[in-house]
């Protein structure tokens with residue numbers, strides 16, 4: 048029998064991204080699973096690390112799980128921002144888990160169940176509260192039938208929910224008009240856009256869905272500076 052948590056005045060988890068919390072009733076709901084989708088270079092990794100760093104500075108330990116990219120490279124890239132990633136890593140408030148190392152040990156890409164076990168062990172052992180997985184696109188959900196694949200992804204989401212962290216799943220997206228299975232399964236979805244307009248590259252952010260939340264739906268300008276991501280005005284009013 049399921050037990051229910053009734054929606055009262057719910058505390059929110061800050062994303063750590065200036066301008067974003069105000070668009071989603073103050074932040075994310077703790078313990079839920081969110082998807083951040085975007086094309087290459089749109090800011091997904093920066094979004095994830097900024098979210099973890101913000102939590103880490105406020106006592107919530109964060110873990111970034113990298114499936115494909117070497118974590119050394121990610122850490123190196125993130126030191127260009129003022130998140131003080133190295134300091135957070137040294138003090139144990141920010142952890143990076145390299146799934147590539149698991150791969151070297153077994154010579155086969157881990158299944159989503161093995162991945163869940165590995166993440167769950169680390170979360171319990173290190174008392175992690177915020178989780179980022181880079182990326183859900185890299186996880187192999189077996190099956191030639193797309194329905195079967197979605198069922199497996201559904202199990203993965205349920206497993207993650209049991210782990211209990213506030214979780215961001217980064218996802219690769221090349222066509223913002225083509226929704227992916229993870230968009231239906233997640234509690235909330237944020238798109239990062241990176242497109243050419245009159246030979247100028249524009250960055251934008253859009254909240255596609257946020258269950259249980261009144262939220263802004265518009266395309267808003269996204270800036271990336273030394274301080275990380277920042278959401279500003281409506282895109283059309285530039």
Ligand SMILES: Nc1ncnc2c1ncn2[C@@H]1O[C@H](COP(=O)(O)OP(=O)(O)OP(=O)(O)O)[C@@H](O)[C@H]1O
Pocket residue numbers: 085086087088089090091092093094127128271272273
């Ligand atoms: N210090 C900085 N100041 C301003 N912009 C920066 C800085 N460092 C990186 N960027 C910009 O941020 C972009 C990278 O963002 P990020 O790595 O978070 O994207 P991503 O969506 O994770 O990319 P990928 O799909 O390749 O993993 C870079 O391509 C660059 O344009």
Ligand SMILES: [Mg+2]
Pocket residue numbers: 091092093181
């Ligand atoms: Mg990335």
